[in-house]
Amino acid sequence: MKRLISWVNTLLILLFVQITVTSCNDNIPNMPSVTDGYLDFEYTESDDEPILYNTLNGGSEVKYFDGCIYFFNGNSNGRQENHSTLYRLNTKTGNVTTVCPDPLCKHNTPDCPFYAMDSSYYIYKNKVYYTRTYFLDIDVKETGGYGDFVSFDLGDSKLKRYVAYDDSIHDTLFGSELFVDKYRFFYSAIVDTEAKKASPTINRMNLEDGSVDVLKEGNPFDIGSSHSIMGDKFLFTINKRVYFTDETKIYSTDYDMNNRQDILSGMVISSKILTDGEYIYWGESDDPDNVNLQTLYRAKLDGSGEKNPIGIKTANWQLTEKYIYYLNPKETIIGKNGLEQRPGDEIILSNNEIRRAAHDGSSNEAVFSLIQDDINFELYRYICVGNYVYTAYQTYTDSNNDGTIDDSEFYQSIYGEAYTVLRIDVTTGNTYYIHCGTEENMGGENEQQKN
Numbered sequence: 001m002k003r004l005i006s007w008v009n010t011l012l013i014l015l016f017v018q019i020t021v022t023s024c025n026d027n028i029p030n031m032p033s034v035t036d037g038y039l040d041f042e043y044t045e046s047d048d049e050p051i052l053y054n055t056l057n058g059g060s061e062v063k064y065f066d067g068c069i070y071f072f073n074g075n076s077n078g079r080q081e082n083h084s085t086l087y088r089l090n091t092k093t094g095n096v097t098t099v100c101p102d103p104l105c106k107h108n109t110p111d112c113p114f115y116a117m118d119s120s121y122y123i124y125k126n127k128v129y130y131t132r133t134y135f136l137d138i139d140v141k142e143t144g145g146y147g148d149f150v151s152f153d154l155g156d157s158k159l160k161r162y163v164a165y166d167d168s169i170h171d172t173l174f175g176s177e178l179f180v181d182k183y184r185f186f187y188s189a190i191v192d193t194e195a196k197k198a199s200p201t202i203n204r205m206n207l208e209d210g211s212v213d214v215l216k217e218g219n220p221f222d223i224g225s226s227h228s229i230m231g232d233k234f235l236f237t238i239n240k241r242v243y244f245t246d247e248t249k250i251y252s253t254d255y256d257m258n259n260r261q262d263i264l265s266g267m268v269i270s271s272k273i274l275t276d277g278e279y280i281y282w283g284e285s286d287d288p289d290n291v292n293l294q295t296l297y298r299a300k301l302d303g304s305g306e307k308n309p310i311g312i313k314t315a316n317w318q319l320t321e322k323y324i325y326y327l328n329p330k331e332t333i334i335g336k337n338g339l340e341q342r343p344g345d346e347i348i349l350s351n352n353e354i355r356r357a358a359h360d361g362s363s364n365e366a367v368f369s370l371i372q373d374d375i376n377f378e379l380y381r382y383i384c385v386g387n388y389v390y391t392a393y394q395t396y397t398d399s400n401n402d403g404t405i406d407d408s409e410f411y412q413s414i415y416g417e418a419y420t421v422l423r424i425d426v427t428t429g430n431t432y433y434i435h436c437g438t439e440e441n442m443g444g445e446n447e448q449q450k451n
């Protein structure tokens with residue numbers, strides 16, 4: 001087991017950047033603070049949704065599927081005491097429930113389908129896909145660990161296991177994955193323990209039988225050394241083709257990674273690449289010293305025509321069917337820095353508002369200011385659905401008006417014991433807080449954020 005966990009961590013660090021959060025205990029559905037939220041809940045209809053055929057990110061992000069927002073309230077490292085679980089908000093009713101269907105379950109034994117679930121998960125066609133890893137040595141006589149890759153059907157609550165890991169090398173990694181038809185594309189590594197080398201791979205799992213094919217193997221690297229990630233990355237899939245980038249080109253292949261066609265070349269791509277089915281969108285860096293400054297471009301999906309800037313500068317953007325949502329990278333000084341863990345004399349927030357525009361860049365408008373008179377927001381892991389932005393966040397509030405933000409005036413929504421998702425109405429600017437927490441912290445701590 002030692003080897004399994006350490007490999008997971010080693011490969012995780014080498015191949016992907018993953019933000020982890022501290023663990024958070026389970027929630028009993030219908031606890032008071034969740035119910036309290038219903039009182040102020042309002043919802044306005046819009047048919048705008050995230051576009052589905054792009055690569056899914058695995059981290060513990062706010063995700064959307066079929067009318068519901070999903071979020072994982074914590075962190076899993078295979079630890080028995082972990083009570084984290086997956087939550088679901090019905091966007092229309094505001095009802096928050098655990099995805100685990102058992103109302104009495106505390107999600108802290110292997111009987112729970114989400115027990116020891118990793119915070120990386122993916123939702124595709126009514127199923128949640130995730131890895132579970134845990135140590136056996138507390139409740140079971142054998143020592144060692146257990147791991148598997150499973151899906152949970154949101155319709156009939158059936159759990160399906162594709163791969164079980166025993167003491168062998170864990171070949172599932174966190175990060176982005178691509179689901180299409182019966183396939184799951186994911187990154188992994190082939191490890192040579194003798195030579196202390198590993199090679200990054202692109203793999204394809206058949207979700208009908210769990211079989212895995214290695215489609216591409218990258219250059220081996222020394223285990224423990226820093227190295228560049230897999231040279232080729234999958235981006236999205238459309239019309240039975242998978243699109244990849246090798247950082248300077250975008251190309252497509254069939255599901256076997258054969259029959260390559262180059263679409264675009266000569267780009268210096270510095271951010272994610274998405275499609276709306278007609279165009280490909282990407283960012284190019286304006287200033288190599290400032291990752292926040294990028295110009296967004298688009299070009300036809302079939303490679304015909306020119307690449308065109310669309311008049312948006314950001315490194316932080318999302319695509320819905322109707323809009324490009326993005327954070328304006330303008331820097332704002334909000335006060336003197338009194339935070340223990342933060343360097344610098346001043347607190348400078350690098351994104352000062354949420355904006356949106358049509359896909360061609362027209363009708364560009366501000367929809368929410370992150371810098372407000374009494375509170376300043378920093379967003380991460382946000383998702384835009386209909387008239388709302390759902391996001392994990394941090395706030396800085398100079399409550400005593402002394403010009404300095406100290407630790408008591410700083411709040412992180414998904415660290416510590418509470419877990420709160422902010423919903424911003426982009427038509428009115430109204431905010432609404434979705435709480436999920438523990439039995440212990442339901443009593444009032446969550447009230448620090450008022451609606």
Ligand SMILES: [Zn+2]
Nearest residue numbers: 100105107112
């Ligand atoms: Zn459960």
